[in-house]
Amino acid sequence: MISSRKHAEALAVSPAFKFSKEYVLLAPSGNDLAEKSCMLIQQDWAKVGVNVRVQLMDFAALLSACREGDYDFAWIGSAGAIDPDESA
Numbered sequence: 001m002i003s004s005r006k007h008a009e010a011l012a013v014s015p016a017f018k019f020s021k022e023y024v025l026l027a028p029s030g031n032d033l034a035e036k037s038c039m040l041i042q043q044d045w046a047k048v049g050v051n052v053r054v055q056l057m058d059f060a061a062l063l064s065a066c067r068e069g070d071y072d073f074a075w076i077g078s079a080g081a082i083d084p085d086e087s088a
Helices: 004-013 032-047 059-068
Strands: 022-028 051-057
Touching: 022 032, 022 059, 032 051, 051 059
Parallel strands: 022 051
Antiparallel strands: none
């Protein structure tokens, strides 16, 4: 399985990736860890030229948007490892 880091690197150099687009990262409101993590993700992506807007929403609406495919990125959370490469 491809690691999340390798996947991100491949995506960033793909001609299909649009750096001019504003991407939306959905996150559950009221979850302090998720909100802070998404802000850090937003800052990190900005460093490489990816414009991300964090959109907080209640968890039920977040799941509905994800089921409908109405998102660019979403923070759902899991009980997996902290290191995304270990959860892949």
